[in-house]
Amino acid sequence: MVEKVFRWILTLVGLVLGYAVAEILIKLDAVNRFIVSGVYHLGFIALLMIFLGIIFYVISPYIIRLIFKVIEMLEVPIQKIPTNDVILAVLGLIIGLIIANLLVSPFSKFLTGSTILSVIASAVTLILNIVFAILGIDITLKKKEELYNVFTFLKRFSKDKKGKSESKIGISQPKILDTSVIIDGRILDILKTGFLEGPILIPSFVLEELRHIADSSDNLKRARGRRGLDILNSIQKEVSLKVEIIEKDFDNIQEVDSKLLKLCQLYNGKIITNDFNLNKVAEVQGVPVLNINELANAVKPIVIPGEEMHIHIIKDGKEAGQGVAYLDDGTMIVVEGGKKHVGEAVNVVVTSVLQTAAGRMIFAKLKNVS
Template sequence: MANKAARIIITIAGFAIGFQIMFLILYFNSYLGFFRLDYLPTLAVELVGALIIGIIFYFLSPRIINTCIKAKDWIENKLQTTPMQDILYGFLGTVMGLLLANLFTRAFLGIPWIGGYIPIIFNIIMAYLGASIALKKKDELSNIISSSLGTLQKKKKKPAVINLVKPKILDTSVIIDGRIADICRTGFIEGTLVIPGFVLEELRHIADSSDGLKRNRGRRGLDILNKIQKELDIEVEIYEGDFDDIAEVDSKLVKLAQILEGCIITNDFNLNKVAEFQKVKVLNINELANAVKPVVLPGEEMMVQVIKDGKEMGQGVAYLDDGTMIVVDGGKKYIGDTIEVVVTSVLQTAAGRMIFAKPKSL
């Protein structure tokens, strides 16, 4: 029923368009004399032309309806994946463009026959330009609005409310790592955990990988997310928006952190450096793990088991229970033995901590 009604409406619209087209053709013909209509009534010619175009529209109506349905679905999908901030700025930009268009197009209304069409074209152009400019300048507009609200609050002599707890955005590597769930359980993480939709999509691709190791890592990441959402007392938010103009997931995370004014939780060394360069705060799980390791000072003695030889001649390598590497100078001959060593120095880097020692007997 709806399909038949849509076809009738399209046919009527085609008839109206055809009548208007024929009217314009006959009008210009009266001045230019392309062809003669001495024995044909003008109204009859207009009705015949309108009827022909109406019939054409009737036969094209199924294709027009399908195109409209596809356009509707595309618009709905775009709106679902577009951040609300972008929608609001785009709407405001469109309204401003239409207001400007209606102010300037009044001068064209007096032009015969085409004066009624110029405002329509101008409205479309200005609406597009208004929305496009508003979206490109959304960061500047946000700063202007924030500054205006701050000035208004100062004038009213009301203390500004500052939200010190920033949202925490999780990247793929820290989700797969799994330690974030244990940290959240301890209560050291405050605020909302934001899980971007493009990170979930990357996890899904990893979980569906043909490589067994990648597949297990992806499924572990999805299990960690379910654990955080269902078992832990912390707010979790799924960010459905995406940045189609950005290909890399790391770049999308940095952009999202800038928009939400949040910080990224990661253990990816490269992402850490890129985010810091763009002045985005980063919480690195590896740095946290290094910070809470027991402090070891030069001259301290400990018992270690030398497991393998080191890179340099005569060196042996041992490990503490927390995974810290100990390089034992002259320890190659003690491989497989548990010996007492004396710490000579400690090297701390962003990638971890390394302890240098020598056998106590030396």
């Protein structure tokens, strides 16, 4: 059906082109020596229109196939371009064409005095339109990060003007998951509890990194990668929050952590991670981070110096005479003088608690031992 419509459109183009060519030939007196004016001119015009219409009708299938091939060749690379970039490129194209025509319009009336000047004016107009169109596209794509930040600022500014009552129920900041927190798996249980608000964003480059890990020749890495993909699948199916795969990528940035930070700034979101180094770099760059390890430490039972505990010492400590035990949540307890009680259940008294981003350590001594 589409090919038939195109074929009749091209036939119509041939008819119009035949009319235009006939008019030009008549005005140039190219055919007046062969035919006289009047009805013969109309016959000449009709004959040329029918002639070119038939030609275009005959060759239209080849033209249509050529057009479809060109479209197919352009479609593949265009589909790889993010939608935001396409919109910005079109915006830059429009701005460039507007500027070019604004520059040309004041001089156009001075360049229409003769045929030569008209040709020059047309050529200059065409060149300026092409140059400024390319400049518009190039500048908007190179400055796209700044433009994204401007749009983000405008969105935030418009939200701030709506008032306090409306802002309280507004859309929350997006939460962006990194590779480590997906493999870790605890994020699934946290999201199920409803303590976090969405949307949850999963960058395509994080998904690609998980695929590479899952395809690794190393058994441990392969298991971790497949676990991450399973967790991701469970998040998409079991979590009530909006979960979205973001196709945005940064070709000029190689490291995944740097891409995450850039994406977080772009979407005005927060990174969810348990990577200590990423957490520190994000703090330096002013990017908000939700660290799963810090959350786990925050919800552990509070232990204060002087509190008594009944524990089971399972191994020697690093220092001489020390023994090591663990709570049910994995918290390590270092017991002074506990080496000789390895394998035994003993009562201890907490002496101090060391809190770090990596976890919590409890130091204790045996009860009734001075």
